[in-house]
Amino acid sequence: MVERHVTLKDVAKRAGVSTAVVSAAISGSATTIRMSEATRLRVERAIAETGYRVNHAAKSLSMSRSGIIAAVVPKIANPVFEFAIRGIQAAAEEAGDVLMLADALWIEPGTHLMQRMVGTRMVDGFLVRSPHLGSETIEELTSRTIPYVILQTPDDDERRTSIWVDDHAGIAVATEHLLRLGHRRIALIGGPDQAYGGPRVEGYLDTLRSAGLRPDPRLVHRSGFDPHVVAQSAMAVLTGPEPPTAMIIDNVIAAPGALATIVDLGLRVPEDLSVVVYQDLPIADVLRPAPTTIRMPVYEAGVRGYRALRQLIDGKRARSALVKSPRPKLIDRGSTAPPRA
Amino acid sequence: MVERHVTLKDVAKRAGVSTAVVSAAISGSATTIRMSEATRLRVERAIAETGYRVNHAAKSLSMSRSGIIAAVVPKIANPVFEFAIRGIQAAAEEAGDVLMLADALWIEPGTHLMQRMVGTRMVDGFLVRSPHLGSETIEELTSRTIPYVILQTPDDDERRTSIWVDDHAGIAVATEHLLRLGHRRIALIGGPDQAYGGPRVEGYLDTLRSAGLRPDPRLVHRSGFDPHVVAQSAMAVLTGPEPPTAMIIDNVIAAPGALATIVDLGLRVPEDLSVVVYQDLPIADVLRPAPTTIRMPVYEAGVRGYRALRQLIDGKRARSALVKSPRPKLIDRGSTAPPRA
DNA sequence: TTGAAAGCGATACCAT
DNA sequence: ATGGTATCGCTTTCAA
Numbered sequence: 001m002v003e004r005h006v007t008l009k010d011v012a013k014r015a016g017v018s019t020a021v022v023s024a025a026i027s028g029s030a031t032t033i034r035m036s037e038a039t040r041l042r043v044e045r046a047i048a049e050t051g052y053r054v055n056h057a058a059k060s061l062s063m064s065r066s067g068i069i070a071a072v073v074p075k076i077a078n079p080v081f082e083f084a085i086r087g088i089q090a091a092a093e094e095a096g097d098v099l100m101l102a103d104a105l106w107i108e109p110g111t112h113l114m115q116r117m118v119g120t121r122m123v124d125g126f127l128v129r130s131p132h133l134g135s136e137t138i139e140e141l142t143s144r145t146i147p148y149v150i151l152q153t154p155d156d157d158e159r160r161t162s163i164w165v166d167d168h169a170g171i172a173v174a175t176e177h178l179l180r181l182g183h184r185r186i187a188l189i190g191g192p193d194q195a196y197g198g199p200r201v202e203g204y205l206d207t208l209r210s211a212g213l214r215p216d217p218r219l220v221h222r223s224g225f226d227p228h229v230v231a232q233s234a235m236a237v238l239t240g241p242e243p244p245t246a247m248i249i250d251n252v253i254a255a256p257g258a259l260a261t262i263v264d265l266g267l268r269v270p271e272d273l274s275v276v277v278y279q280d281l282p283i284a285d286v287l288r289p290a291p292t293t294i295r296m297p298v299y300e301a302g303v304r305g306y307r308a309l310r311q312l313i314d315g316k317r318a319r320s321a322l323v324k325s326p327r328p329k330l331i332d333r334g335s336t337a338p339p340r341a
Numbered sequence: 342m343v344e345r346h347v348t349l350k351d352v353a354k355r356a357g358v359s360t361a362v363v364s365a366a367i368s369g370s371a372t373t374i375r376m377s378e379a380t381r382l383r384v385e386r387a388i389a390e391t392g393y394r395v396n397h398a399a400k401s402l403s404m405s406r407s408g409i410i411a412a413v414v415p416k417i418a419n420p421v422f423e424f425a426i427r428g429i430q431a432a433a434e435e436a437g438d439v440l441m442l443a444d445a446l447w448i449e450p451g452t453h454l455m456q457r458m459v460g461t462r463m464v465d466g467f468l469v470r471s472p473h474l475g476s477e478t479i480e481e482l483t484s485r486t487i488p489y490v491i492l493q494t495p496d497d498d499e500r501r502t503s504i505w506v507d508d509h510a511g512i513a514v515a516t517e518h519l520l521r522l523g524h525r526r527i528a529l530i531g532g533p534d535q536a537y538g539g540p541r542v543e544g545y546l547d548t549l550r551s552a553g554l555r556p557d558p559r560l561v562h563r564s565g566f567d568p569h570v571v572a573q574s575a576m577a578v579l580t581g582p583e584p585p586t587a588m589i590i591d592n593v594i595a596a597p598g599a600l601a602t603i604v605d606l607g608l609r610v611p612e613d614l615s616v617v618v619y620q621d622l623p624i625a626d627v628l629r630p631a632p633t634t635i636r637m638p639v640y641e642a643g644v645r646g647y648r649a650l651r652q653l654i655d656g657k658r659a660r661s662a663l664v665k666s667p668r669p670k671l672i673d674r675g676s677t678a679p680p681r682a
Numbered sequence: 683t684t685g686a687a688a689g690c691g692a693t694a695c696c697a698t
Numbered sequence: 699a700t701g702g703t704a705t706c707g708c709t710t711t712c713a714a
Contacts, residue, residue, distance in 0.1 A: 005691085007691055020695095022692095024694090055690085062691075063693070
């Protein structure tokens with residue numbers, strides 16, 4: 001059952017030509033080689049008859065390029081990243097590249113996988129969520145040896161290429177919607193646990209200020225991604241003095257948990273509390289209450305991210321970019337209403 | 342900025358030995374080569390100093406093996422498969438293999454990716470959910486050229502290797518739990534849309550019969566994975582004549598949708614209706630109502646699946662297997678109670 | 683204990 | 699228009 005792999009040489013022999021011709025016939029004509037139609041047909045027939053398929057390792061070695069790019073995703077099931085992945089995949093496919101997925105969880109600990117993947121040039125480049133994996137930067141891990149693009153994380157370091165969406169504008173859309181309904185006490189919870197002042201919080205604060213309101217810091221909880229912490233934040237905000245009449249949940253991962261907390265408190269949505277979730281998520285329709293969300297151009301960011309990566313792989317420069325189109329869009333699922341008198 | 346890749350030869354030169362020695366020093370001693378401690382140290386120092394990393398393509402070509410296996414997952418965010426993936430990853434990592442993920446959605450349409458991945462021997466083998474991708478079997482797609490293992494799908498074809506969990510026993514645990522609470526009219530909905538008679542339905546029917554009950558076919562809906570269809574099924578069952586007092590949702594993907602339907606109907610869980618979801622899912626805790634679930638050894642199936650695949654890659658045989666341990670376990674989240682009088 | 687050299691399979695330059 | 703062949707980087711057999 002050894003059934004040796006069919007090689008270029010086999011095809012060449014069968015077609016009665018040299019391997020150079022077969023190779024050229026396959027690659028279209030990237031090289032200067034031109035051949036007669038008759039020859040090309042003979043080669044194509046030989047390929048079909050032998051069932052020849054190019055050997056990936058040999059081709060990679062010869063071309064010093066694998067045609068594989070990797071996306072290191074924070075958690076394989078992160079619904080937002082899923083959209084980005086689809087965009088990356090579509091763009092990669094179109095360009096003839098193969099996308100390989102790897103969970104950041106597998107990569108962080110010993111970085112064994114990272115070393116394997118990028119250190120050995122198993123992949124030509126990769127997209128990743130953050131410039132940091134654990135405490136080390138990617139540059140340290142890769143020894144700057146391979147191109148990469150950072151997704152979804154604003155980054156002004158000129159030496160890196162980063163593609164992200166307009167969080168400021170997205171949160172602004174959510175905030176404006178609630179303001180327009182008449183809400184004045186709007187909470188913001190569940191956001192990434194960074195220093196106060198990320199674009200999301202800014203978008204929220206700026207929008208409130210533009211409306212002539214003075215933001216109440218007690219209504220802002222940057223509680224990270226841990227469901228328990230988010231639930232506690234939601235609980236604290238909703239049961240405190242002067243509770244909000246509306247809430248923006250700034251974090252898809254946290255959204256189901258925060259909604260559960262609201263249900264557990266016996267609050268009705270939207271009668272007692274209006275809710276907007278930042279970033280649309282696939283299961284939004286089947287959550288109860290079904291949350292009104294803000295859909296961001298994450299798919300497009302994936303496409304742009306891939307294209308930038310390809311530039312880098314091809315030795316060109318690729319500038320960081322903020323993806324502004326399509327604009328943030330509010331998907332109304334009825335979880336908002338005017339506040340009660 | 343060309344910065345050529347450091348090769349074995351560079352290391353050899355620096356250490357003052359031949360490439361054969363360096364290669365042996367790296368691979369431990371898979372070969373018959375033994376070397377002096379002094380030499381080994383010199384080589385290791387040279388490796389460290391040059392920052393040498395093996396070139397994946399060259400190694401693959403030389404060994405006719407890539408060290409990469411692929412898992413073709415039905416939908417990247419399928420929560421159950423996520424557990425399996427973790428198992429596969431852990432086992433692969435332990436064995437020194439790299440796991441590459443690919444979404445079946447990308448593969449089905451033109452099978453372009455499949456051809457690339459397996460046809461070119463980019464990967465040594467793969468795990469996949471079903472022997473069918475679209476209408477073609479994997480064998481057709483791969484020309485039987487590469488080892489693969491089927492996960493989660495019972496399969497008695499001797500020529501394939503399949504690893505799955507005991508659906509029959511899992512559903513039986515759910516059914517028995519409800520029977521023990523006193524339920525007699527138990528619905529089963531949302532299962533894979535196969536012919537009546539899969540192990541899940543059998544587990545349900547057998548358990549009812551063992552309890553001396555006569556199953557009511559109107560309570561069984563194999564409605565597939567489409568949320569809308571499942572919602573309709575749930576609606577039909579719950580609003581029909583003689584509605585059930587308990588419901589088993591046989592499908593994690595459908596679970597949130599079915600729960601939403603229950604909420605929308607104004608039914609209280611568990612007062613008006615007891616609910617058990619087959620297969621535990623990560624977000625169960627934050628769904629409302631939080632469903633009691635059956636946890637299956639899916640992680641373990643992933644591990645077993647990887648091991649079987651490795652056997653095949655190594656040219657050994659690997660038998661199909663039903664993973665029975667750990668046993669199905671009911672995770673009680675309070676969505677069940679005795680039926681009302 | 684170590685080195686030389688023959689592959690692995692494809693690409694692409696240089697002849698013809 | 700087509701063929702010969704060096705090359706990519708590594709593994710492994712065979713000699714020394």
